[in-house]
Amino acid sequence: MRTVGTFGEAREGRSGVVGLVPTMGYLHEGHLALIEAARKGSDTVVVSLFVNPLQFDEASDLARYPRDLDRDAALAESAGADILFAPDVAEMYPIEPVTRVRLEALTSTMEGAHRPGHFDGVATVVAKLFAGLRPDRAWFGRKDAQQLVVISRMAADLSFPVEVVGHPTLREADGLALSSRNVFLTSHEREVALSLSQGLFAAADAVADGERDGAALQRIVADRVIGAGAGLDYAELASATDVSPQERLEVPGFLAVAARVGATRLIDNVWLDPDGTADRGMRLERKSALYG
Numbered sequence: 001m002r003t004v005g006t007f008g009e010a011r012e013g014r015s016g017v018v019g020l021v022p023t024m025g026y027l028h029e030g031h032l033a034l035i036e037a038a039r040k041g042s043d044t045v046v047v048s049l050f051v052n053p054l055q056f057d058e059a060s061d062l063a064r065y066p067r068d069l070d071r072d073a074a075l076a077e078s079a080g081a082d083i084l085f086a087p088d089v090a091e092m093y094p095i096e097p098v099t100r101v102r103l104e105a106l107t108s109t110m111e112g113a114h115r116p117g118h119f120d121g122v123a124t125v126v127a128k129l130f131a132g133l134r135p136d137r138a139w140f141g142r143k144d145a146q147q148l149v150v151i152s153r154m155a156a157d158l159s160f161p162v163e164v165v166g167h168p169t170l171r172e173a174d175g176l177a178l179s180s181r182n183v184f185l186t187s188h189e190r191e192v193a194l195s196l197s198q199g200l201f202a203a204a205d206a207v208a209d210g211e212r213d214g215a216a217l218q219r220i221v222a223d224r225v226i227g228a229g230a231g232l233d234y235a236e237l238a239s240a241t242d243v244s245p246q247e248r249l250e251v252p253g254f255l256a257v258a259a260r261v262g263a264t265r266l267i268d269n270v271w272l273d274p275d276g277t278a279d280r281g282m283r284l285e286r287k288s289a290l291y292g
């Protein structure tokens, strides 16, 4: 694996189908599953690592975002990456950008409502990665459900010749969705954080038992999260195609939750189908390598 800092270097020495896995680093098994999927689904695997200032709505969140390039390089290589593209801010934004990618829909609810400007930053940086790295395929996690829909639509609207592929959420053995931000949780906060996945799984169980009412599903999640002592931002049932709020589960969708646990904001979701089935993600058998 080569670690490079410029778009030009990241385009050298590639062959066949080029697969891209964009990340903000501090890799965990969720990222590694994406890299392994890219290894199977392409000939050259490029992993990008960039903590994108444009998508952070809170300066404190950006400042404390965990970073460790040496650790990430070893993990990316072990998962099958050929090229690790780790640009600095000057490579990504050599001059103050006056061009932004802004979606006129899909971004006014959930994460878009709670994190002003977030999706403009995400769409802009992913468009730059698509333009600068020219992948044929790119893998994104279903954990960031709204982001996956936003990026798929952005790529289609702007005619990027990139196939956007979604990957199920990786979870700890007890159900907690893997997130780079989990390293901030104290052991008590980690218990509280479990309420997100527990609420979502309880809602998915209710769907399997016939529940289709959106408000009822949202209440199952909200009650569990608030009851555990987390600060709920939202629990929302949305369409999987256009993220519009759903009163009933009548089209494929996802039930998403965002909550603050101490100083850490976490998100999670389950993808639900009107036939009663759900994608709850995949569980690790042992503790994540995130904790050393």
Ligand code: AMP
Pocket (backbone or CB within 6 Å): 022, 023, 024, 025, 029, 030, 031, 033, 034, 139, 140, 141, 142, 143, 144, 167, 168, 169, 170, 171, 177, 178, 179, 180
């Ligand atoms: P991030 O580094 O948080 O920006 O995430 C980079 C990519 O990894 C995004 O496509 C995320 O959706 C994906 N990702 C993050 N956490 C998980 C997870 N637990 N399972 C699967 N994919 C994930």
